Amino acid sequence: MAETAVQLPGAAARDTGGRGDWGARWGAFVRRHRIAPYLLLVPALAGIALVYFWPLAQMALYSFQNYGLPQVTGAAPVQWVGFGNYTATFADPEFWLSLRITVIFAAVVVPLTMVAGTLVGLLLNRLGPKMSAFVATAALLAWATPPVAGSVLFYWLFNPDGGLVDWTLSKLPHWLVGSTDWAGYNWTTISALPAYTVLTVLVVWTSFPFVAVSTLAGLKTVPAELYEAARIDGASPWRVFWRITYPLLKPIFLVLLLLSVIWDFNVFTQSYLLTGGLANRNEFNLGLYIYDKAFTFPPSYGLGGALAIIYTLILLVVTVGYVRSSVRQGALT
Amino acid sequence: MISTRVSARTARRTRKIGLNCLGLLVALVTLFPIFWMVSTAFKPSQEIYSLTPSPLPAHPTLGNFSQVISGQASGIGTVWLFFRNSLAVTLAAVLVSSLLSLLASVAVARFSFRFRSSFLIMLLIVQMIPGQALIIGLFREFDQLNLLQNLLGLIVVYAAQALPVSIWMLRNFVITVPRELEEAAAIDGASAWKIFWRILFPLVAPGLVATSIFAFITAYNEFIVALTFLGQDHATYTLPIYVTYFFGRGGAEWGPIMAASTMYTIPVVIFFLIIRRRLVGGLVAGAVKG
Numbered sequence: 001m002a003e004t005a006v007q008l009p010g011a012a013a014r015d016t017g018g019r020g021d022w023g024a025r026w027g028a029f030v031r032r033h034r035i036a037p038y039l040l041l042v043p044a045l046a047g048i049a050l051v052y053f054w055p056l057a058q059m060a061l062y063s064f065q066n067y068g069l070p071q072v073t074g075a076a077p078v079q080w081v082g083f084g085n086y087t088a089t090f091a092d093p094e095f096w097l098s099l100r101i102t103v104i105f106a107a108v109v110v111p112l113t114m115v116a117g118t119l120v121g122l123l124l125n126r127l128g129p130k131m132s133a134f135v136a137t138a139a140l141l142a143w144a145t146p147p148v149a150g151s152v153l154f155y156w157l158f159n160p161d162g163g164l165v166d167w168t169l170s171k172l173p174h175w176l177v178g179s180t181d182w183a184g185y186n187w188t189t190i191s192a193l194p195a196y197t198v199l200t201v202l203v204v205w206t207s208f209p210f211v212a213v214s215t216l217a218g219l220k221t222v223p224a225e226l227y228e229a230a231r232i233d234g235a236s237p238w239r240v241f242w243r244i245t246y247p248l249l250k251p252i253f254l255v256l257l258l259l260s261v262i263w264d265f266n267v268f269t270q271s272y273l274l275t276g277g278l279a280n281r282n283e284f285n286l287g288l289y290i291y292d293k294a295f296t297f298p299p300s301y302g303l304g305g306a307l308a309i310i311y312t313l314i315l316l317v318v319t320v321g322y323v324r325s326s327v328r329q330g331a332l333t
Numbered sequence: 334m335i336s337t338r339v340s341a342r343t344a345r346r347t348r349k350i351g352l353n354c355l356g357l358l359v360a361l362v363t364l365f366p367i368f369w370m371v372s373t374a375f376k377p378s379q380e381i382y383s384l385t386p387s388p389l390p391a392h393p394t395l396g397n398f399s400q401v402i403s404g405q406a407s408g409i410g411t412v413w414l415f416f417r418n419s420l421a422v423t424l425a426a427v428l429v430s431s432l433l434s435l436l437a438s439v440a441v442a443r444f445s446f447r448f449r450s451s452f453l454i455m456l457l458i459v460q461m462i463p464g465q466a467l468i469i470g471l472f473r474e475f476d477q478l479n480l481l482q483n484l485l486g487l488i489v490v491y492a493a494q495a496l497p498v499s500i501w502m503l504r505n506f507v508i509t510v511p512r513e514l515e516e517a518a519a520i521d522g523a524s525a526w527k528i529f530w531r532i533l534f535p536l537v538a539p540g541l542v543a544t545s546i547f548a549f550i551t552a553y554n555e556f557i558v559a560l561t562f563l564g565q566d567h568a569t570y571t572l573p574i575y576v577t578y579f580f581g582r583g584g585a586e587w588g589p590i591m592a593a594s595t596m597y598t599i600p601v602v603i604f605f606l607i608i609r610r611r612l613v614g615g616l617v618a619g620a621v622k623g
Binding site: 034036037038040041043044045047048050051052054055056057058059062072120123124126127128131132134135136137138139140141142143144145146147148149150152153154155156157159161162164167205209262266268269272273277286287290291294295301304305308311312315316318319322323326327331332 | 349352353355356357359360361363364366367369370373381382383385386430432433434436437439440441443444446449450452453454455456457458459461462463464465466467468469470471472473474476489490492493494496497500550553554556557560561572573576577580581587590591594595597598601602604605606609
């Protein structure tokens with residue numbers, strides 16, 4: 001590197017004055033070996049190692065062992081079981097069910113979030129300043145609601161005893177809402193489909209604002225002349241979107257899409273609270289399934305570890321796409 | 334000619350009215366759940382379980398809030414205790430993560446060294462790993478460190494988990510500070526400390542505010558680690574675990590639960606409103622160059 005930059009700790013050495021010989025020698029050492037950046041990185045790296053690398057390494061180890069409560073307390077020896085935990089996981093129908101629920105949920109929520117968010121973003125761009133600020137603030141409030149508060153709130157809205165949704169549906173005519181007896185309908189703790197319907201509404205509600213506001217930020221960068229020209233040519237809004245907006249905002253859409261896939265794949269808090277803790281096994285997604293394996297008595301850290309590794313590997317596939325698209329857009333430069 | 338101009342103007346006006354109605358509709362639908370939470374929090378219980386729910390409380394009451402504050406509703410203490418826990422944990426985590434990420438961001442923005450790109454890419458990857466994939470390892474690790482059921486354990490985890498995004502965000506701020514400023518100061522004989530505090534720090538301060546708020550919100554909302562670490566030790570509960578405990582205890586006391594949720598939500602909403610402009614830039618910073 002052409003050293004145009006000021007080597008900060010090196011400069012410190014020149015100016016030590018009062019700190020004396022030791023400080024000057026240390027400064028010279030830092031400068032000579034160019035270790036300043038590494039010194040600055042060490043604390044952060046230590047933190048990241050502590051909460052990411054070490055737990056992952058430990059779990060990778062557990063995943064090849066029969067690690068459970070007796071092994072933690074020392075009542076029974078730790079034994080290596082090879083790929084036993086992995087084969088047991090793949091043989092468990094509950095694993096496939098929870099994987100299926102996770103994938104279908106993401107496959108439904110991601111497009112809904114993207115479409116709703118993009119439409120609201122386009123709308124925000126067309127509204128006058130006051131109305132736009134009002135809608136943006138409303139979206140911001142939904143976005144800001146903490147996951148726990150949002151989940152509890154939606155649980156209440158969809159509650160069979162006094163919840164607003166059941167009451168409203170029971171008042172609507174049958175031709176509109178079907179012949180189900182909606183009064184007292186239990187959405188959350190009977191079966192997966194209604195529970196995940198509520199979860200879908202909740203997650204779209206909390207995550208569309210991010211897409212909308214990002215789309216709006218992107219739209220602000222599109223030169224107004226392009227839209228002006230399209231309007232003079234009499235192009236329909238649909239055509240304008242696909243011919244002008246979409247190509248120009250494609251990088252943003254791609255990142256939003258990948259982030260949404262990752263986030264919606266990882267919805268834990270809301271699914272834990274809305275499906276009744278770990279009480280309903282038929283409503284498990286992958287996160288709940290891992291949590292149950294590891295923390296429902298008797299805990300099996302071996303099986304849980306294997307699952308966590310599988311889960312991380314699945315995520316890594318999506319993350320690679322995200323990282324590649326970020327790097328390609330010059331995030332590193 | 335005139336008539337077409339007039340009709341064009343009417344068409345534009347109709348479209349504008351239509352758009353505004355649509356905007357109003359979107360805003361109201363989005364706000365409705367929050368409105369319902371706050372409205373329920375102010376309703377006396379006979380109105381909450383009334384056969385015909387009304388949008389606004391007919392006889393608004395502070396009873397639910399006073400039950401939450403007295404601790405009578407949850408049975409595990411006043412809401413202020415959990416506010417105090419949450420604030421202690423989040424503020425300490427924010428402080429630590431801001432300091433560490435500032436140091437690291439100067440390293441990646443101002444120096445070129447081996448593994449710099451690898452380090453940045455590593456950050457992008459690890460920030461995607463969610464709590465449920467790490468929780469078993471974290472739980473065992475902090476059990477061995479004797480930091481379960483202990484706010485210090487949460488501080489360590491939250492501070493470290495905020496690092497990847499904070500470093501990326503701050504790096505994008507440090508990059509925008511012109512090097513010439515620092516070089517000029519160095520030529521004038523300013524020490525590195527002085528350059529850092531007098532030049533770099535004031536210019537990066539807005540970035541630090543943004544990353545601090547990001548770290549605050551993440552820590553304040555965090556669920557799975559707190560749920561797992563704190564277990565049955567009620568006195569250490571943070572706000573989300575307190576609300577969860579309250580909610581999971583049954584008895585369906587929706588008035589007090591909604592009052593507690595409302596109180597829990599207010600600080601985050603205020604922060605979001607403060608940083609609304611920076612929010613997008615910051616969050617996409619890891620992805621799109623800021």
